[in-house]
Amino acid sequence: MIVKISLSSLKEGHWYEYLVRFVLGGAATAFTGMISSRFGPSVGGLFLALPAIFCASATLLQRHEERRKREAGLRGQRRGQQAAALDAAGAALGSIGLLGFALAFTLLAERHAPMAFAAAVGAWAIISIAAWSVWRRTRVSGRTRIFRHSCAPSAKDAQRRFPNEQAATKSSGHSADP
């Protein structure tokens, strides 16, 4: 499946949802500063990977999916949970990228700070996208079952829920992503 940009998804959100994430993000950054001042940078640094924002994002995603299903006359709770689980699977892959970000910054920051930031962001993007691509391929081919059973709907479940995508799935070799 090709990655797409969907501007229409922005219309689904309310202004206060963006405010919640701004406040949570700001609070997490201020909190990290406090922890670093109190316990030192080696403890404070742990909180740079605090999933504070993820709680809000996953909850909003589930609500949006449920609302969409309700509008179609369905309950949608299960679909909302599955959408949030896919988001969590993505976050797991993104955390590998975050590890790369931290490693790149650690190796380069003492030599050239601006380059360290650029390399770290680049490492996060490349590693995250690569991990996601590998995950999708392995999920489709069924060679690994690590995420398949824990984080994503089964192929049988996906076919039941997305009958229209069955033919495309067979021809392209990609499974449906809700």
Next chain:
Amino acid sequence: MEYLARFLIGGLAVSAFALLGDMLRPKSFAGLFGAAPSVALATLAIALLQHGSSYAVAQSQATMWGAIALFVYSIAVCQLLIRRRWNALPATVIALVVWLSAALCLHLLLGASA
């Protein structure tokens, strides 16, 4: 004043990544932005300006253990949502215990020797 600056910079960085994540499809790809280094970027930039590179490096080293803990956390959230059929809010909040435990264990086991 320092914490207000942290709040504003961190809020803006997180909002920018969150907005980008909202626009992307499929959802598993957008989920990558759930682990975007938004707080890390803001905090490391402030640390570098305020305390110098060695302080920022100490923070980024610890971020590696935090990132591994985030991986464990995300898998735990998946399990709670799919197997236990919990809703997103309780699953993501309760699993913070998993993240904190994993991060502190890694810090004690590996961080002290680093």
